[in-house]
Amino acid sequence: MKHRQETVAEKYWNGEFKSYEEWARLGPQPPYRSATFIDAEGRRCITQQDFARARDDKAFPVRYRWETVDPRKT
Numbered sequence: 466m467k468h469r470q471e472t473v474a475e476k477y478w479n480g481e482f483k484s485y486e487e488w489a490r491l492g493p494q495p496p497y498r499s500a501t502f503i504d505a506e507g508r509r510c511i512t513q514q515d516f517a518r519a520r521d522d523k524a525f526p527v528r529y530r531w532e533t534v535d536p537r538k539t
Contacts, residue, residue, distance in 0.1 A: 477530060478528040478529065478530050479500070479529060479530045479531050480528070480529055481526040481527060481528040481529065482525065482526060482527050482529070483525060483526045484520075484525055484526075485516060485517070485519070485520035485525060488516055488525075488527060489516075492516070496531075497529065499531065499532065500529040500530065500531055500532070501529060501530055501531075501532050502515075502516075502527050502528070502529045503527065503528050503529075504518075504519035504522075504524040504525065504527045505519070505523075505524040505525060505526060505527070506519075506522065506524045508524070510527055
């Protein structure tokens with residue numbers, strides 16, 4: 466699976482979707498379901514409606530990063 470990493474990796478992002486159509490094709494698939502998405506206006510995108518709002522507001526690209534969780538100490 467191909468994801469974008471050219472310029473966004475240096476700003477702590479793992480990739481981006483440049484268009485709503487690209488997100489609709491790949492975003493709901495694993496592994497992207499576990500990523501955190503932020504649109505170009507800084508709003509978090511969680512639901513399909515959030516991505517549609519970003520499309521309507523011309524707030525693409527939507528960037529993503531993988532959330533990491535530190536293991537719990539027992």
